[in-house]
Amino acid sequence: MRLLILSFLLSCALASMAQPARAWEKAGDEAMRAADWYAAQYYYEQALLQKPDDPLLLWKQGEVLRQSQAWEPAAHTYERLLRLAPDRFPLARLHLGEVYRTLGRYEEAIHMFEAFIEAGQGGARWRDQARRLVESCRQAQRLAARPDTSWHIRHGGRALNTGWNEFAPFLSGDTLFFSSNRYLWRNDTARPPRHLSRLYLATGGARARPLPSRLQEKDAHTAHLVPAGDTLFYTRCRFVQGECIRCQIMVRTRDGRGQWARQGQALPPPVNLEGYTTTQPALGYDSTTHTRWLFFASDRPGGAGGLDLWAVPLFGDSLGEARQLEALNTPWDEGTPFFHQPTQTLWFASNRPEAMGGWDVFYMPWPPDSLGPRHPGPPINSSFDDLCFFLSENGTRAWLASNRSGSLYLDRERKNCCNDLWELRRHLPKGEKEAEAPAPPVTTAPADSVASPAPVATSPPAALPDFLPLALY
Structure with missing residues (x-):
């Protein structure tokens, strides 16, 4: 009986902890729909404190970090998402590649774009974009090697x-x-x-x-x-x-x-x-x-x-x-x-x-x-x-x-x-x-x-x- 009561109390405690996470996530979703990226970022952070390995929350947080130009945290978030659920969100590799490109990490960006293309997910339009971005990264590498020193x-x-x-x-x-x-x-x-x-x-x-x-x-x-x-x-x-x-x-x-x-x-x-x-x-x-x-x-x-x-x-x-x-x-x-x-x-x-x-x-x-x-x-x-x-x-x-x-x-x-x-x-x-x-x-x-x-x-x-x-x- 004690074990049953303990299990019941534990499940109630866990449920009470989960409810605020869902509330934070809902608030983040509303802020995201209003394109209020900074508010959404804060709400998803609070939800992730309780559910740090939730792939959906990581995906949403990666998206708002990217939209609000928080490039390094966005890279860390997408990287964690791909380690936990590599195939659940097909566009994660594409967007991580875009973040790497912005950070000037062109080789890593090319690797991520090519992995996205090879996976064959996300639709032809997105794969065409990834191919253009591969060439863009290679062009950027050529430009970076020849700065105008004047x-x-x-x-x-x-x-x-x-x-x-x-x-x-x-x-x-x-x-x-x-x-x-x-x-x-x-x-x-x-x-x-x-x-x-x-x-x-x-x-x-x-x-x-x-x-x-x-x-x-x-x-x-x-x-x-x-x-x-x-x-x-x-x-x-x-x-x-x-x-x-x-x-x-x-x-x-x-x-x-x-x-x-x-x-x-x-x-x-x-x-x-x-x-x-x-x-x-x-x-x-x-x-x-x-x-x-x-x-x-x-x-x-x-x-x-x-x-x-x-x-x-x-x-x-x-x-x-x-x-x-x-x-x-x-x-x-x-x-x-x-x-x-x-x-x-x-x-x-x-x-x-x-x-x-x-x-x-x-x-x-x-x-x-x-x-x-x-x-x-x-x-x-x-x-x-x-x-x-x-x-x-x-x-x-x-x-x-x-x-x-x-x-x-x-x-x-x-x-x-x-x-x-x-x-x-x-x-x-x-x-x-x-x-x-x-x-x-x-x-x-x-x-x-x-x-x-x-x-x-x-x-x-x-x-x-x-x-x-x-x-x-």
């Missing part, structure tokens, strides 16, 4: 960077404008409150500070600033579900007294389209056709898939037709365009397989030629995410956003997140000249200081009619 890269430091995302650098004179989502949205109705992106500047190497609140969008992300004389182009994004957002390109102007408009104006179609994201503006001037262009990224229909690059010609006070940049776009994502006026080159980022890992920076002459996008290799690119490339007019100084090794972690224990600002300096070989800009001057001429009416530009600011219809204002 470029030297260094972390932007804690005066600019935090554990949150810093991105979208734009250098004007000695002032660096950029965006960061370090700002806690205290009026958020969600719990815990989410973070918003805000515009920042740093002058002469000083600690970064936010632009005045009147230049930030209320209760929305404000990012991707492009100063252009008396005009500011930027992106406004609002949450639509969980961490998912939808964006529009905005413009704000300054009057003759040096005062910025109190509110930004959303650009009309064909730039912004209802129900779709339009973001990451960049301005350029085609010196051959004497055409000004507004470049941007959008997930609207008519592209190649995912986020694509588009361009709209600017004719005096009117907007031309939006054009998908077919020579650059792929079924994957393309974004963060930047037009380098002196060399007539369009830089952008893409997470296509033909990269070193994650997002890579690419470039292409404008107008696009038949040779396709070029990959600059390391140190501009790494096995991690590299995007938001900005190049100075003389081509000797650049900035980009990257979560490569050396970036600051949002969560040191989980090694989560985030993109930091990195600076590149180019040492030209003896006798090589700096790039010279063709006339007329670029539309992305250095801007006036946003924080003060005092100009910091070395050339006259561009006029508003050069960019947008006056009727908008």
